[in-house]
Amino acid sequence: MAARTVVRVLLIGWLLTLATIISGGLVSVSGSSTTCLSWPLCLEELRNGQNPLIWISLTHRALVALALLAVVAGMVAVWRRPETTGLPRIFAFAAGFLFILQALAGALLVWGIPAMVADVWHLSGALLAFGAQTLTLLLITLPAQSPSERVTGRVAQTQRRLRRMAWWLAASAGVAALAIGARSAAPTLEMATALPANSVGAMSFVALLSVWMAFELRRRLQPVAQPVALAIAVPRYSLLLPGLALLALVGLFITPTGHLLSLIAGTILWAGTLAIAVALQRIPFHVVSTQGVARPAPAWRSVIADYISLTKPKVISLLLVTTLTTMFITEAGIPSWWLVLWTMIGGYLAAGGAGAINCAFDSDIDVNMGRTSRRPVPSGRISPRAAFIFGAVLSILSIIVLWVFTTPLAAFFAFLGIVYYAYFYTGWLKRTTWQNIIIGGGAGAIPPLVGWTAVTGSVSLMAVVLFAIIFYWTPPHFWALALVKQKDYARAGVPMLPVVAGEAETRWQILVYSAIMMAVSLLPVAIGAMSWIYLLGAVLLGLRFMRDAWAVWRVGDQAAIWGLYKYSLLYLALLFAVMVADRLIIG
Amino acid sequence: MMAWFIFWVTAFVAIGGQIPLIIAAWRLYRQPHLAPANVPRSDGRADLGWTILTALATLALFVAAYLALP
Structure with missing residues (x-):
C-alpha cells in the first residue's frame, strides 16, 4: 500500500476518534446516555420514544463504529507496509487495542457495570487510543532524518x-x-x-x-x-x-x-x-x-539571580519532592491544597535559608572547587555577611510560616534542619571528619519529617523510616560525586572519604550503604504502612540502584560513577512517588 | 506472614550491614591514611563512635519496627 494511502487511512481514523471523544463528551454533558439502554443499538427506544436526546447517543455510537473500522484499517495498513517497522507498528497496534477496549467499556456502561470500570475507562481508553494514533501518524509522516550538520557543545x-x-x-x-x-x-x-x-x-x-x-x-x-x-x-x-x-x-x-x-x-x-x-x-x-542569545542582563536582575542561587534551587527541588510526597502518605489522608502550599513555601524558605548560610560559611572551600567557585560568594558578587543575613532572614521567615500555617512541630523540625545543616554539618562535620556525609545526611533527611508533621502534628514510626531511607541514601549519592570531584575536595582541604581513605574503600562503602538503604526502603511494607504496589516499585527501583552500586564497586570508572550519581537522584524521587501512588490507589 | 518475612530479610541486611561499616571505621582508626597535608585528620575514635552510634540507631529503628509488625 502506498505511503500516502496509509497516511490517509490513519488521518481518517484520527479524525473519527477525535469526533468520538467529542460526541462522547456531549453524551455525558447532555445526559443522553440514559435514553439508550441497549447495546450496540437501541431500536426499541427509538421506535417507542420521541426523546430527541436519543439521537446524540446514536450518533456517538455510529461514530464509534466508523472510528473502530478506520482505526483497525489503519492498524492493518501499517502492519502490512514492509517499510514501516518499529515504533509506528507498536503504536498502531496499541491504538487498535485501546480503541476496542474503550468500545467494550462503553458496552459495560450501558449494561450497568459500575462507574469506575466503565465511566472513567471508557473515555480514558479513547483518549489513550487517540494519543497512540497521533504518534503513529506523526512517526510515519515525519520519518527520522540523519542530521545534515554536526552540532556540538x-x-x-x-x-x-x-x-x-x-x-x-x-x-x-x-x-x-x-x-x-x-x-x-x-x-x-x-x-x-x-x-x-x-x-x-x-x-x-x-x-x-x-x-x-x-x-x-x-x-x-x-x-x-x-x-x-x-x-x-x-x-x-x-x-x-x-x-x-x-x-x-x-x-x-x-x-x-x-x-x-x-x-x-x-x-x-x-x-x-x-x-x-x-x-x-x-x-x-x-x-x-x-x-547565542545571551544578552547582558540588567544589574538588578543579576543581583536577584545571585540571591536566588544562594538558596541552591536545584538541591532544594529534591528536598521539596520528599516533603510534598510525604504529605500525601500520612494516615490523615489527603491534605488541603492550602496546607500543601504553605508547607512548600515554608520548606523552600527553610532549605534556602540554610543553603545561603552554608554559602556564607563555606566561601573559603567553594573558591577552591571548580563546581562551586562561580557561586556568588566565592566570586565576590555577594559578601559572606550579606549571604548570612539573607539566609538568617529566610530561616526566620520559614519558622514563622510553618508555625502559623502548619503545626509547631513542623516549624520545630524545619528549625532543627537549618541548625543541623548550616551549623552542625557546614561549621563542623564537613571540615573535621570523613563521617561528614554520613552524619550530615541527617539534615537532608529532615524534609519528610516536616511534611509529615505539617499534616499530622505528630511523629510516627513511618516518618522515622522515611528519615532513615534518605539517611542511608545520602552516602552513595554524595560519595559518587566526591569520587568524581575528589581532587577539588583535596585542594579545598575537605576530608571526604575518597580523599582520606581512597577510592577502593569509598566504592566498597557505597555498595554497603546501598544495600542497607534498599533494605530500609522495604520496611514500610513490613510495618503495614505500604502495600504490594510500593513493594514492587521499591524492589525494582532498589535492584537498579544495587546494579549501579555494584558497577561502581567492581568497575569504578567515571561512567559507572556518574551513572549511580544520576540514577540516585531519580531513585529518591520515584521511590517517594511510588509511595503516593500506593496510598492513592490502595488507600 | 509476608510482613514478618520482609522484616527479617531487611533486618538481616540492614543490621548485618553495620558490621563491615564498623570494621571499616576500625581499620581507618588503626591505619593512618595518606591524605594530602592540607586535609585535616579526623579523630579516629570519634569516627568509630559515630559509626557505632549509627548502628545503634538503626538497631533501635528495627526494634521499633518489630514491635509495630502487624
Missing part, C-alpha cells in the same frame, strides 16, 4: 533541553487530558482513584509549562533561520499551546458545558504537544544556543 545541549522539555510537556498534557476525562465522566472521581491528578492542578501545570515551552521555542528556533517549512511553523504556532491550555482550564470552572470545552481543548492540546515533541526529534532545526 551548547547547540547540542540546547537541542536536548528543548526535546526533553517537549516530551515532558506532552506527558503532562496527556495526564491533564486523562484527568479532565475522569472529571467529565465522573465528577465524584475528581481525585481519580486510578489517576492521582486533580484536573485543575494538572491543567494549570500544563498551562505554565506550555507558556514556558512557547517562549523557549520562539527564542531558540527563530523562524528566519529555519531550513524547512515545518520548522518555521513550530515556533510560529507554538502560542496556540498556552491558548488551548487556558481554554481547557477556564472550561473546568463552567459546568457542565464547560467540561466539554475543556475536553476538546485538552485533547487537541495533547495532540499538539505530541506533534511538537516528535517534530523536535525528527525535523532538522537550526537552534540558537544559550550563548
Whole structure:
C-alpha cells in the first residue's frame, strides 16, 4: 500500500476518534446516555420514544463504529507496509487495542457495570487510543532524518533541553487530558482513584509549562533561520499551546458545558504537544544556543539571580519532592491544597535559608572547587555577611510560616534542619571528619519529617523510616560525586572519604550503604504502612540502584560513577512517588 | 506472614550491614591514611563512635519496627 494511502487511512481514523471523544463528551454533558439502554443499538427506544436526546447517543455510537473500522484499517495498513517497522507498528497496534477496549467499556456502561470500570475507562481508553494514533501518524509522516550538520557543545545541549522539555510537556498534557476525562465522566472521581491528578492542578501545570515551552521555542528556533517549512511553523504556532491550555482550564470552572470545552481543548492540546515533541526529534532545526542569545542582563536582575542561587534551587527541588510526597502518605489522608502550599513555601524558605548560610560559611572551600567557585560568594558578587543575613532572614521567615500555617512541630523540625545543616554539618562535620556525609545526611533527611508533621502534628514510626531511607541514601549519592570531584575536595582541604581513605574503600562503602538503604526502603511494607504496589516499585527501583552500586564497586570508572550519581537522584524521587501512588490507589 | 518475612530479610541486611561499616571505621582508626597535608585528620575514635552510634540507631529503628509488625 502506498505511503500516502496509509497516511490517509490513519488521518481518517484520527479524525473519527477525535469526533468520538467529542460526541462522547456531549453524551455525558447532555445526559443522553440514559435514553439508550441497549447495546450496540437501541431500536426499541427509538421506535417507542420521541426523546430527541436519543439521537446524540446514536450518533456517538455510529461514530464509534466508523472510528473502530478506520482505526483497525489503519492498524492493518501499517502492519502490512514492509517499510514501516518499529515504533509506528507498536503504536498502531496499541491504538487498535485501546480503541476496542474503550468500545467494550462503553458496552459495560450501558449494561450497568459500575462507574469506575466503565465511566472513567471508557473515555480514558479513547483518549489513550487517540494519543497512540497521533504518534503513529506523526512517526510515519515525519520519518527520522540523519542530521545534515554536526552540532556540538551548547547547540547540542540546547537541542536536548528543548526535546526533553517537549516530551515532558506532552506527558503532562496527556495526564491533564486523562484527568479532565475522569472529571467529565465522573465528577465524584475528581481525585481519580486510578489517576492521582486533580484536573485543575494538572491543567494549570500544563498551562505554565506550555507558556514556558512557547517562549523557549520562539527564542531558540527563530523562524528566519529555519531550513524547512515545518520548522518555521513550530515556533510560529507554538502560542496556540498556552491558548488551548487556558481554554481547557477556564472550561473546568463552567459546568457542565464547560467540561466539554475543556475536553476538546485538552485533547487537541495533547495532540499538539505530541506533534511538537516528535517534530523536535525528527525535523532538522537550526537552534540558537544559550550563548547565542545571551544578552547582558540588567544589574538588578543579576543581583536577584545571585540571591536566588544562594538558596541552591536545584538541591532544594529534591528536598521539596520528599516533603510534598510525604504529605500525601500520612494516615490523615489527603491534605488541603492550602496546607500543601504553605508547607512548600515554608520548606523552600527553610532549605534556602540554610543553603545561603552554608554559602556564607563555606566561601573559603567553594573558591577552591571548580563546581562551586562561580557561586556568588566565592566570586565576590555577594559578601559572606550579606549571604548570612539573607539566609538568617529566610530561616526566620520559614519558622514563622510553618508555625502559623502548619503545626509547631513542623516549624520545630524545619528549625532543627537549618541548625543541623548550616551549623552542625557546614561549621563542623564537613571540615573535621570523613563521617561528614554520613552524619550530615541527617539534615537532608529532615524534609519528610516536616511534611509529615505539617499534616499530622505528630511523629510516627513511618516518618522515622522515611528519615532513615534518605539517611542511608545520602552516602552513595554524595560519595559518587566526591569520587568524581575528589581532587577539588583535596585542594579545598575537605576530608571526604575518597580523599582520606581512597577510592577502593569509598566504592566498597557505597555498595554497603546501598544495600542497607534498599533494605530500609522495604520496611514500610513490613510495618503495614505500604502495600504490594510500593513493594514492587521499591524492589525494582532498589535492584537498579544495587546494579549501579555494584558497577561502581567492581568497575569504578567515571561512567559507572556518574551513572549511580544520576540514577540516585531519580531513585529518591520515584521511590517517594511510588509511595503516593500506593496510598492513592490502595488507600 | 509476608510482613514478618520482609522484616527479617531487611533486618538481616540492614543490621548485618553495620558490621563491615564498623570494621571499616576500625581499620581507618588503626591505619593512618595518606591524605594530602592540607586535609585535616579526623579523630579516629570519634569516627568509630559515630559509626557505632549509627548502628545503634538503626538497631533501635528495627526494634521499633518489630514491635509495630502487624
